[in-house]
Amino acid sequence: MKAGDIESTMSAEIRRRMEDDGWNYAIAGKVLAARRKRTLLRAVAGTFSGAALATALAFFVVLPGRVDTGRGALYDFVSAQVNGAYEEAFGGAVKAEQPVGAFAANDETEAFIDAVMLER
Numbered sequence: 001m002k003a004g005d006i007e008s009t010m011s012a013e014i015r016r017r018m019e020d021d022g023w024n025y026a027i028a029g030k031v032l033a034a035r036r037k038r039t040l041l042r043a044v045a046g047t048f049s050g051a052a053l054a055t056a057l058a059f060f061v062v063l064p065g066r067v068d069t070g071r072g073a074l075y076d077f078v079s080a081q082v083n084g085a086y087e088e089a090f091g092g093a094v095k096a097e098q099p100v101g102a103f104a105a106n107d108e109t110e111a112f113i114d115a116v117m118l119e120r
Contacts, residue, residue, distance in 0.1 A: 079116050 017023045 075112075075116070078112075079119065082116050
């Protein structure tokens, strides 16, 4: 095929498609279908990401027995931070002795914080 034949064939095909409403509707249908698919995928991804977040929160926050209560690196870290803050705020003050059961709590997180605070 010559270059002129290719250009004239292409121009004729473009003209034919521009005048054909069926072709316009077919393209519009494909565009809308792709848009619907993309919207559906976003909705499904949002739902699954919300479910994954809820599962992670339940695993790390809600489940009992997940709090370090004085036998690990987290306890030492928190203890050092509390000691430093206490010394900075009350460096010259005398520490009051707290009875062991002064900070009774049901929540393990509060019990952990209270156990560190009792050492002050």
